[in-house]
Amino acid sequence: MSKFLEVKNLKKYYETNRGTLHAVDGVSFSIEKGETMGVVGESGCGKSTLGQTILHLRKPTDGEIYFNGEDISKPNKKKRHDLCQHMQIIFQDPFSSLDPRMTVKQIISEPLKIFNAVKSKAELEERVSKLMETVGLARRFVNTYPHELDGGRRQRIGIARALALEPSFIVCDEPVSALDVSIQAQVLNLMQDLQAQLDLTYIFITHDLSVVKHISNNIMVMYLGVVVERTSSQGLFAAPLHPYTKALLSAIPHSDIDVPRERILLRGEISSPIEPPPGCRFAKRCNYATEKCFTEDPVLEEIYPGHEVACHNVKEINAIH
Amino acid sequence: MRTNETTKFLEVKNLVIHYETDNGVVEAVNNISFKMNRGETLSLVGETGAGKTTTALGLLNLVPNPPGRIIDGEILLNGENLLKMSPHQMQKIRGSKITMIFQDPMTSLNPIETVGDQISEVIRLHNKVSRAEAAQLACDMLEKVGIPAERYGDYPHQFSGGMKQRVVIAIALACDPELLISDEPTSALDVTIQAQVLDTMWQLKKELKTSMLMITHDLGVVAETSDNVAVMYAGEIVEYGTLRQVFKDTKHPYTQALFDSLPDINKNVQRLIPIKGLTPDPSSLPNYCSFYDRCKKRMEECKKTDPASVDVGDGHLVKCLLFASERSSHE
Numbered sequence: 001m002s003k004f005l006e007v008k009n010l011k012k013y014y015e016t017n018r019g020t021l022h023a024v025d026g027v028s029f030s031i032e033k034g035e036t037m038g039v040v041g042e043s044g045c046g047k048s049t050l051g052q053t054i055l056h057l058r059k060p061t062d063g064e065i066y067f068n069g070e071d072i073s074k075p076n077k078k079k080r081h082d083l084c085q086h087m088q089i090i091f092q093d094p095f096s097s098l099d100p101r102m103t104v105k106q107i108i109s110e111p112l113k114i115f116n117a118v119k120s121k122a123e124l125e126e127r128v129s130k131l132m133e134t135v136g137l138a139r140r141f142v143n144t145y146p147h148e149l150d151g152g153r154r155q156r157i158g159i160a161r162a163l164a165l166e167p168s169f170i171v172c173d174e175p176v177s178a179l180d181v182s183i184q185a186q187v188l189n190l191m192q193d194l195q196a197q198l199d200l201t202y203i204f205i206t207h208d209l210s211v212v213k214h215i216s217n218n219i220m221v222m223y224l225g226v227v228v229e230r231t232s233s234q235g236l237f238a239a240p241l242h243p244y245t246k247a248l249l250s251a252i253p254h255s256d257i258d259v260p261r262e263r264i265l266l267r268g269e270i271s272s273p274i275e276p277p278p279g280c281r282f283a284k285r286c287n288y289a290t291e292k293c294f295t296e297d298p299v300l301e302e303i304y305p306g307h308e309v310a311c312h313n314v315k316e317i318n319a320i321h
Numbered sequence: 322m323r324t325n326e327t328t329k330f331l332e333v334k335n336l337v338i339h340y341e342t343d344n345g346v347v348e349a350v351n352n353i354s355f356k357m358n359r360g361e362t363l364s365l366v367g368e369t370g371a372g373k374t375t376t377a378l379g380l381l382n383l384v385p386n387p388p389g390r391i392i393d394g395e396i397l398l399n400g401e402n403l404l405k406m407s408p409h410q411m412q413k414i415r416g417s418k419i420t421m422i423f424q425d426p427m428t429s430l431n432p433i434e435t436v437g438d439q440i441s442e443v444i445r446l447h448n449k450v451s452r453a454e455a456a457q458l459a460c461d462m463l464e465k466v467g468i469p470a471e472r473y474g475d476y477p478h479q480f481s482g483g484m485k486q487r488v489v490i491a492i493a494l495a496c497d498p499e500l501l502i503s504d505e506p507t508s509a510l511d512v513t514i515q516a517q518v519l520d521t522m523w524q525l526k527k528e529l530k531t532s533m534l535m536i537t538h539d540l541g542v543v544a545e546t547s548d549n550v551a552v553m554y555a556g557e558i559v560e561y562g563t564l565r566q567v568f569k570d571t572k573h574p575y576t577q578a579l580f581d582s583l584p585d586i587n588k589n590v591q592r593l594i595p596i597k598g599l600t601p602d603p604s605s606l607p608n609y610c611s612f613y614d615r616c617k618k619r620m621e622e623c624k625k626t627d628p629a630s631v632d633v634g635d636g637h638l639v640k641c642l643l644f645a646s647e648r649s650s651h652e
Contacts, residue, residue, distance in 0.1 A: 042511035043482075150599060151369075180368040180538065185582035185595035192592070207511065214584035214593070237586065251516035253541030254586055257568050265520060266513050269481050 003030040003066070004201055005054075005169060010063035012046070012053045019275040023049040025225035026063075028300075031218075033168075036195070036202040038216030038233065040209060040248075044270055046225040047205045048092075051171040054203070055087050056080055067169070085115060088162040092174035094154035098146040104157055105142045108132070111164040131160040136190060152183035156190070163194070171203045176211060188215060209252050213237055221245050224273050224281040227300060231307040241309045241318050244282045280312065288317050329397070330532060331357040331380075331500060336394035338372075338379050341387065345604040349375040349389075351556040357549075359499075362526070362533040364543040366579075367553035370600055373536045376553075377502045380534070381419055382411050398500070417447040420493040424505040426485035430477040436488045437463070437473030440495050447496045462491040466521055483514035487521065494525055501526070504536045519546065540583060544568060552576045555601050555611035558630070562637035572639040574618045610642070618643060 012024040024046045031037045039047045052058045054065060056075060064073045067086070075083060091097035098107055108128050111117075118124045129139060135156040146154050155175060162170055172191065176184040192215065194200060206212050212219060212233075219236045221229040221244065229242040240246045247264040254261070266285045280286070283293040290313060298310040303320065315321070338350040350372045357363050365373045378384045379391055382403060396403040398418065403411065423429040431439055440459035444450060450458070460470035466487040477485055486506065493501055506522065507515040523546065526533055535546055543550055543564070550567040552560040552575065560573040571577045581594040598615045601607065609624045610616070616623070623642050630640045 042513065152599070181540075181579060182368060182582050182596035183599075185584075185593035188584070189593055189595060209512070210584040210586040213586060214590070247513060249586075251512045252586060253515075253519075253539065253545045255540040255544045255568065255580065255583065256585070256587055257544045257564060259587060263516060263520075265516060269483055269514060270511075 004033040004035075004068060006030040006064075006066040007054060008064040008066075010050070010053060010065065011061045012049050012058060013061045016274060021274045022225045022276055023273060024053060025276075027220075027222075027225075027227055029220060029227070029230065031201055031203070033201055034195070034199050035218065036204050036216045038212035038219040039203060039205045039222060040207065040212050040219060041222035042207060042248075042270060044224075044273065045222040046273070047222050048173050050222070051089065051173050051203055051205050055089055055171055056083065057089070084111070085165045086167050087169045087171070088165065088167040089171040089173060090155075090158050090162050090175045093178055094151055094158055095146075095178070097158055098154060100145065100147055103143050103145055104132070104137070104149075107146075107157055108160045108164055111161060115165060117165060127164070131164055134163065134194070135160045136186075150183075151179050152186060155179060155187055159187075159190070159194075163198070166198070168199070169201045169203075171205070173205045174207070175204075177206065177208065184211075191215070209249065210254075221248070224270065224276065226281055227310065228282065229307075229309050230300065231304075235304075235307050239318075241303060241307065241314050242311050243286050243288050243317060280310075288313050329356045330359040330361075330399065332395075332397040333376075333380070334395040334397070336376070336379055336396065337392040338375050338384055338389060339392050340389045342604075347388075347604045348606050349556055349603055350379060351606070352394075353553075353556070353558050355551055355558060355561060357500075357532055357534070360530050360532055361549060362535055362547045363549045363551060364535045364537060364547040365551050365553055366537060366540065366543055368538060368600060370555075370603060371553040372556040372603075373553055374504055375556075377421065377504055377534065377536055380500075380502060381415055381421060382406075383415075413447070416443050416498075417496040418498055419500045419502065420496070420498040422486075422489050422493050422501065422503040422506045425509055426482060426489050427509070429489055430485060432477055435474050435476055436480070436491075437475075439488070440492050443492055443495045459491075459495070462495050463488075465494075465525060466491045467517075481514075483510055483518055486510060486518055490518070490522060490525070494529065494531070497529055498531060500532045500534065502534045502536070505538070506535075507542065508537070508539065515542075522546075540568075540579065552579070555606060556603060557611065557640060558638070559612065559640045560638065561630075562635075566635070566637040570637070572633055572637070572644060573641050574616050574643070575612050578615075578617070 008028050010024055010027045014021040014023060027050060041047045053060045072083060105128050108131055109124055112124060112127055118127055137153060137156050176187050179187060204212060204215055216233045219233050220227045223244050229245045240249050247266045250264045268285050271284055279294040279296060280298050283289040292312050298312050300308040300310045302308050303314060334354050336350055336353050340347040340349055367373050380396055384391060391404060437459050440462055441455035444455040444458050460473055463470050468484060468487055507518050510518060537543060547564050549563055551558045554575050560567055560576045578596045582596055584593060596615050601611050609626060610628055613619050613623050628640050628642045628645055630638045631645050633639050633644050
């Protein structure tokens with residue numbers, strides 16, 4: 001049986017004045033229908049580029065993408081256009097991703113018009129109302145402009161727009177990062193409800209580890225364009241194996257003051273993704289780095305069933321035999 | 322050096338700050354009072370628009386005027402009312418006695434001046450030292466926040482976000498202030514960098530015995546840094562207490578709701594409990610409890626009166642009728 005979405009060795013490079021920037025460097029994964037794949041990592045690790053490259057919002061440098069068993073790695077213009085009906089994106093910033101000169105109704109109906117998805121004005125009205133109802137936007141906002149609404153409502157417009165063409169796959173790029181916690185919970189619940197109702201498949205990109213744990217089935221941890229660890233959500237938080245994941249998890253400030261914590265402080269900062277030297281990208285900051293780490297690229301290896309890690313020393317670090 | 326230990330170090334009494342705009346009066350800070358001891362870290366927690374930043378700007382007398390105006394209240398630093406001071410006197414206090422770290426390190430540094438000069442500028446403004454001495458002190462300060470002194474002559478764009486925030490911290494701590502106000506100091510940073518920066522701030526605060534007013538929306542950061550916590554909602558402090566009182570013996574329905582709406586990394590919750598509705602419009606606040614419309618435990622009486630803060634034990638203050646009645650029934 002073919003996977004719902006399969007990505008093989010996807011690469012996205014940018015040419016800059018200082019050399020080639022490896023934004024996404026050989027990422028492979030697959031997602032089953034109805035599942036949520038969480039992608040976590042710090043700024044500049046290539047998680048947003050990954051999402052946008054899968055949707056062909058950016059042209060991949062290399063690699064293969066299969067959607068419902070069909071090769072969509074190099075779509076022609078028409079194919080690319082048609083794909084929009086099945087694959088959509090929710091952007092991070094509900095302030096800049098909506099056209100300030102369009103009303104809520106215009107924003108939500110734009111995709112419907114582009115794809116001639118409705119036959120009459122009445123039908124358009126009905127679809128827009130239905131979508132607004134689905135995402136919990138009151139009918140009275142239909143003719144308001146985005147600037148009149150708060151962040152939570154604006155993000156709902158973005159979600160309604162993404163849902164307009166009834167896609168089966170949505171890339172959610174930090175959909176709740178710009179929102180306050182009380183509103184964040186509303187939007188996260190909404191997204192989970194919609195997934196259950198409409199059988200949606202999500203890629204959920206975020207830097208917030210507690211959010212990704214809450215919403216994902218599987219999680220990939222990215223560092224400088226490569227996946228360093230991939231496993232189930234439960235598995236990752238119960239027993240992270242990669243030294244970067246360990247440090248990342250230990251760095252989250254948590255609000256339970258009675259849980260003792262041991263923080264692993266990392267040395268230095270994320271290095272440049274331009275012309276990265278051979279070897280493990282994380283080696284410079286790693287507390288366990290050996291000589292091999294600076295010369296040989298580690299590959300993702302299955303350490304436990306369904307738990308893959310890209311680290312030369314994973315067995316020594318975690319005392320696995 | 323630092324005398325007057327008996328009086329409270331910082332005391333804010335009935336502070337009211339409004340923004341008077343063409344579209345009406347925005348009541349940003351409504352009658353808040355709190356006290357801080359020397360060396361203490363107090364966190365102001367709340368969501369966007371709760372009035373946290375306005376409160377901080379009020380302490381420095383930096384509320385943009387117009388449209389902002391401090392309507393009423395007293396801010397006593399070592400017993401002296403800052404609001405009664407002349408602009409000149411206030412200028413001497415800002416940067417030496419009270420300093421502030423702003424949220425966004427990208428915009429709070431001067432892009433066309435080297436970071437070293439930006440640090441020595443503060444030192445020379447507030448101390449009688451020569452250029453060379455100030456430069457030396459600035460180098461020491463850079464080393465203290467974990468930046469090699471060789472980078473004195475570099476410009477802000479040559480630094481990463483975490484390093485820039487370290488420079489901002491160095492500027493803020495250069496004159497050994499008594500009170501450091503940090504407005505979301507790590508919100509713009511990645512978690513591993515946030516951990517490093519918080520760690521540096523924590524070390525320096527201990528070393529210099531600085532008091533800190535921490536403004537944040539991140540309850541995790543609060544849990545790791547604070548002695549006391551004040552939860553703000555619609556311009557008011559709705560709950561105040563020690564970290565343990567507020568986090569483990571949560572009283573106010575808003576504070577409780579905040580905790581419930583947070584996905585917890587240590588627990589498996591299938592569904593979050595959001596707070597219904599939105600924060601009230603600060604230009605038309607109700608004359609009863611401002612959390613009434615979103616409150617799960619609201620009662621008939623809540624709509625009749627604006628509750629007063631009551632002490633529910635050991636200085637734990639809660640601004641909610643639920644506890645007013647509880648207390649009166651006890652007495």
